[in-house]
């Protein structure tokens with residue numbers, strides 16, 4: 001506006017009562033890249049800034065799909081960044097930090113390919129009018145992914161302010177990795193957990209000692225490959241991977257992380273050695289044989305803290321998507337489920353694959369994996385409650401908000 005050039009931002013009439021500022025956080029996930037543009041309002045210097053709103057947009061595929069053409073990957077980031085040019089008022093561009101953090105997709109690429117992608121993105125940031133902090137483009141450590149998602153959910157549900165803090169644990173199921181995070185209440189948990197599963201984190205003038213772990217290769221899409229016996233096969237082209245979790249007659253192709261995979265159902269005339277599990281017979285499909293196949297991916301591979309068996313958790317990303325796809329929850333509202341609801345739905349889908357064939361051919365495998373991950377992986381009880389949420393107060397439940405708070409704090413923009 002005309003008068004903005006006449007006044008410094010803080011004394012500008014439009015900002016006379018409050019101080020508005022922005023933060024731009026990119027989530028470079030394994031299945032897509034997303035921009036979150038947050039608006040904060042600082043009403044007075046003594047109190048914490050309030051989150052006023054979020055602009056969110058996403059593109060597919062994720063950066064890791066551009067492993068061999070990093071400039072194209074950076075272009076997808078640039079298109080999203082152009083949205084921020086429109087969203088943030090020009091006089092605040094220079095004060096608005098922009099950061100990208102990549103998760104499991106880039107963790108699984110070679111160091112060289114991942115670095116090429118990151119440096120192309122850095123160039124896009126440096127050519128923009130925004131504040132580019134040091135280390136603005138990086139691969140995030142898995143434990144931060146869990147901590148920051150926990151901060152987001154507990155901030156949005158009001159558990160990080162005031163005296164009576166009843167924090168909730170969080171479960172995130174991505175394409176390539178999965179995270180579990182909670183604040184232990186019992187001494188036993190602290191004693192029995194591997195040291196690198198426990199971490200101290202400071203936020204909003206409090207220190208939280210959290211249990212968190214990120215399991216690389218245990219995201220929903222990586223688990224599909226593991227079930228098919230195709231994980232970490234760089235040259236999978238040509239080979240056919242079969243599973244009793246897929247419709248019997250299916251034969252198709254799938255691209256993930258820049259590799260092409262051929263996969264199909266467990267047909268009767270398939271040679272025995274092509275079937276992934278010794279417990280599964282040729283021609284067999286359905287929940288029982290599928291569960292056996294999936295079980296070998298998770299059983300004995302995850303730490304099971306006793307404390308979580310009876311507590312309830314917030315769950316999002318693919319937990320949410322698959323529950324919504326099968327009408328276990330409302331797509332917009334989310335809902336509360338028990339672990340056994342995923343098992344019931346997995347049985348229904350796997351034992352009637354023809355009926356669900358119009359949905360994704362992986363629906364049976366995905367629901368069975370989620371069931372096995374929750375029960376045999378983390379050791380949850382059948383009646384453990386899961387609160388499935390996509391948004392709280394219209395803000396995405398993503399680690400990106402926690403990361404933005406952390407960023408603003410480290411830049412001294414908030415404290």
Ligand SMILES: Nc1nc2c(ncn2[C@@H]2O[C@H](COP(=O)(O)OP(=O)(O)O)[C@@H](O)[C@H]2O)c(=O)[nH]1
Nearest residue numbers: 029030031103104174175176177317318396398
């Ligand atoms: N509600 C919501 N879901 C998200 C957001 N970002 C990613 N997801 C979900 O995350 C899942 C994909 O995981 P992704 O981040 O690509 O893989 P990762 O790198 O293994 O974490 C899908 O279920 C997405 O719907 C977000 O900001 N909001």
Ligand SMILES: [Ca+2]
Nearest residue numbers: 029103174175
């Ligand atoms: Ca993710």
